Amino acid sequence: MKYTIKSKEVLPQRQVDLSLKRLKVIPSEVLLDTRIQILKLDRNKLRSVSQIGCLKELQILLLSKNELNDFPLEIQYLVHLERLELNQNKIEAIPSGIFLNLKALKYLKLSNNRLSDLPKDLSTCSELQYLNLAHNLFTEIPKSILTLMSLRELYVDNNKLQKLPSDLFLSLSLKKFSVSYNHLKEPPDEVCAGGLKQIQSYFLQLQGGQAREEKRVKVIFIGTSLAGKTTISRSLSRGKIMPVLEEDRTVGIEISEFQINDFTFLFWDFAGHLEYYVTHHVFITPHALVILVVDLHRYQMDNIQCFIDLVGFWINNLLMRVPDSVVLTVGTHKDLCHPEEVELKSRDIEEKICSMLDEHKASLLHFINNLGEQNLQHHILNSVRKVELFPNVIKTLPIVYKTVELSIIEVTQSEDSPEHGIMDLDHLLSEILLRNDHSDLDKELLKDILRYLHRIGLIVWYEDIKSLLNTVFLKPSFLITVFKMLVRHDLAKQLERIPAEVLVSERSFKRDVLKWLEMLRSKAMLRLQAIRVLVKHQLENLPLRDTKDLFHDLLGNLREDGKLISLLVHFQICMPVRNMKDLNPRAQEFVPGNPWSVRSLPKEMCYLFPTYLNTLMEVTERWGGDHSEDIYVRVYFSPQIPEGFFQRLMVKSCSFYTTHWVEKGSFLLVNNGKPLMIKENNQRADSYLEIRSRRPKKPNDFGPLWDFKLTILSIMEKLCKQWPGLFYFIRTPCRTVGCPEEFEWPDIEGPGSVFDMNKDDFKTCETCCNTVKMELLLP
Ligand SMILES: Nc1nc2c(ncn2[C@@H]2O[C@H](COP(=O)(O)OP(=O)(O)OP(=O)(O)O)[C@@H](O)[C@H]2O)c(=O)[nH]1
Ligand SMILES: [Mg+2]
Structure with a gap:
């Protein structure tokens, strides 16, 4: 939606742009020019904006990214103000009365402040269409918002909201709304993730019927192979010790549901075998209790590699994927150890985990040590009851959500349903309509409920994969069986x-x-x-x-x-x-201007599985070794490159550039005849990807080359989003052979916006004092 603010005069608007000028006060000549209509003061160092009230003609005022602690009172005199941006300041409160005069206000941006309430008089801004309150401290939606009849966009992400008011959604003016990263119970996050329409449908249901509270927790079991995950998970769900035969090791994931007291638990038991790691991150999701199972008999205190394999690897994975996970460590095979041994080892593991978290400054990961203790059931219940650990365990749901869930369980268990639980969407919907008084239910509502059940992990419905749009997996574990x-x-x-x-x-x-x-x-x-x-x-x-x-x-x-x-x-x-003779099609690549021969399609498709790649010499041979004048950058990862990351980068990049060669740990892409080598180095405290190309001969070739690299970087950046706890830094090593210096890149905010440096610039290395042309270092 665009906010074009119409000028009241036919003349062009009078504008003053003082963005990014490190201003601490507004220059006095600006304050004298009372005809200014647009004033841009964003990204400065202003602590106050006194006398701004004289600029009575102001229609647009930008004050974002300053150092304002208090809301500027004089804004109340700017009666023609249509757009006000005060985001990224440190404002804690807005005094009442300010908005009474701001009758023309249409756009108000207050995100990234410290606000927890808004004054009542905001409700008089009857023209207000856009309101952004994201990244503040609101615990509830201020009442004054509910009466804003023109409000079309509202953003309240990253606050501390627990409940949304139904009134906001039952009136129809709102067109855009987002509320991620709160602790919502009503509607639950999984409903809100479906967007405005799904929230509206939720409240319509609540309004029409009863609500019920549900306490359901996903519990994820992780740990090395044979640690005893399945043993614990089965014993917990059946209430007695259930020995698991070694041959019966988990393939993929086992899922089971059961009840302890008033809580329903959904157990996801992951296989510990290395080959399965590639798929784990898809299923390790937020808001779960993670149980890390450690075989204490196998654990050796003086062996750091043993700690990394049994414990450190898993903690790192969690840190990267779900940084605020709640982790409960549980020791097994205690019957094979002396009691003192159990105690010593537990303490050792706890100390090592704590120092690991310190190292990564990750205080968010809640770590509960239960290695030496007995009553696991009690510990699990105790943990999930703690509101500070699981703020959104209790969810309010319309009764129909539960009855539909029950119908799905009935469908899954019925004689005529396939045991694998893969079902056609329309067939499933019609089966649900036949059950539990559902005959009048709207199909769209049913789909919304399916989306909710998908998000909590009870069923799987990948709507975003075109060929799977009409397929529902009623038994997620079967899907994984198939994967495996x-x-x-x-x-x-x-x-x-x-x-x-x-x-x-x-x-x-x-x-x-x-x-x-x-x-x-x-x-x-x-x-x-x-x-x-x-x-x-x-x-x-x-x-x-x-x-x-x-x-x-x-x-x-x-x-x-x-x-x-x-x-x-x-x-x-x-x-x-498409070609299996080589890892890459030898056929000519399409180059604009050159004649292009159509390659005949192979008779049969082949699929590359990067997990199974071995070290071949093919990539290295084609590349012909690194040269000292190569142009390369390194992307460093902290804490490490996640399991499966490089394989995914390979698949994504190779799907983009059809001329490529691959092997374990590296791949080579060709674009316009120019090769680009991407290598992985994943060692402790030295985890990086290297993107390397030959130095172009002609100055004009630098541009396309950096573009090539930026494309790979942007694929990588997108991929990184799947691991919110992963950090990376891009650096270009100094061009002098043997010099250890590396130049840090500024933050990338999307490709294209990277650098506006002058291409003739030079940079001097602080270590070897040599001067390098900028084009050799940065795009
Ligand atoms: N002595 C002893 N044996 C155990 C204990 N816990 C598990 N086991 C045995 O160890 C073996 C492996 O247990 P599982 O529960 O299958 O291990 P897992 O972690 O699920 O293994 P994967 O599914 O391969 O990842 C089984 O033979 C269990 O009976 C324990 O506390 N003491
Ligand atoms: Mg198992």
Whole structure:
């Protein structure tokens, strides 16, 4: 929505722009010019704006990013003010009476201050259309907002709101609203994440019927393989010790739901095997209680690597993915240790975790040590009851949310539903309508409830994947089982073991298997044919009545991809490769101006799974070694590069630049004939990605080269958003051979906005004192 403020006069508006001038006071000549209509004073160092009240003609006043502690009282005299920006100051309160005169105000930006209330007289601003209160300290929405009849946009993200007033949503003027990062109970965050429409539908339901409170917590079990996660999770849910056989190790994730007292718990038991890590981050979500299981018998106090493997790795992953996780550490195999040993080891682990958190200045991660203790159930209940740890455990929901959930459970358990729980959306909706008095329910409301259930993890519905729009996974764990048919530690063994009848049914031969194995080993690729055979074989081993339709659903046919491939590609686990002779098409790349030959499409699709990549010499050979005059930048990561990050970057970048070569830990892209090498170095306290190219011969070639690098950086930046606790810094090493100095890049705020430096600038290295041309260092 645009706010073009019309000038009352035909003459152009009188404007003064003093942004970014380090001003501490407003220059007196400005205050004398009483005809000014637009005054830009943002990004200065103003602590007060006295006498601004004389500028009676002001229509637009920008005061954002200053040092104002108090709301400038004189603003009340600016009766023509239409737009006021006071964001990013330190204002704590707005005195009453200010808004009484500001009848023309349409746009008010107060974000990033310390406000917790607004005066009643704001309600007299009947023209106000835009109000931004994000990043303040509001615990409730001020009442004066509810009567603003023209209000179309309201932003209240990052406050301390627990409840939204229904009145705000039952009137229809509001068109844009956002409320992320609060502690909402009514409506729950998972409803708000669906946007304005979903909030409106929620309140309509609340208004029409009863509400109920729900206390549901997701509990995530993590820890190394065989630590005892499944044992604990099953024992807790069944109320007695449940031994788990070693052969029965978890593949992917097991999900179960049960009740302790008034709380419902949803247990997500993750497999500890390395190959599964790539998918973990998708399922490790905020607001969960994380139980980190440590085998105390295996733990060795004097071995730092043992700490990293059993504990440190997991804490780091959490820090990056959900920085404010609540973590409860639990020790297992205590029966194999002496009692003193248990105590010593627990203390040692606790100390090491604390110093690790100190190192990363991560005080947010709530860490509860329960390694040596017995009554886990009691500890879990105690933790989730603490409001400071779980501020939004209690959710208010319209009764229909619960009845629909119950209907879904009925559908899932009914005789005619497939055991795998993959269901067509329309079919599911019609089944729900048949149950529990739902016949009058609106389909849109049902979809909103499905969205809610998806967000709390009870079902899976990836609306944003086009080919999956009409598919609902009623059993999320089955979806993961399917995922793991191709992402697993023993994939090669699985291929070897495929029985003849499965091969025959897919028109394949034993010799093909040998080729597939070779291809997997050398290129980390699977032919579609191999994928079909693998999935078919594994489906047959599952306890399912009929796998024929499911197989078709998952793998599609010649004309259309199945759901499985769409999912894997969506989560950047694999990427389609059109040529399998090479890791890259040798065919000519399209270069504007050059004749272009159309490459014939291969008969069959191949998929690259970067997780299975080995170190090959191909990339290194094509690159031909690093040169001292190469132009390169490094992106440093703290605390480390997350598991699966580089593989995803590879998939994303290679999907963008079709001429590429890949191997474990590096890939090479080609654009317009120019190569770019991306390498990973993920060592403790030395985690970085390097983006390297040859030094261009012609000065004009620097621009496109930096653009190429910036594209990769922006892909990387987008990817980083999936790990909110991950920090990175971009640096260019000094050009002098042997000099350890590196030049830090300023913050990137989206590509294009990076630097406005003069290209003829030089930079002098503080360490070796050599001068370098800017174009060798920065875009
Ligand atoms: N002696 C002893 N054995 C245990 C204990 N906890 C688990 N085990 C055994 O250790 C083995 C592994 O336990 P699981 O619960 O399957 O381990 P997990 O962490 O789920 O393993 P993955 O699913 O592979 O990640 C099983 O054979 C368990 O019976 C314990 O406290 N003491
Ligand atoms: Mg397990």
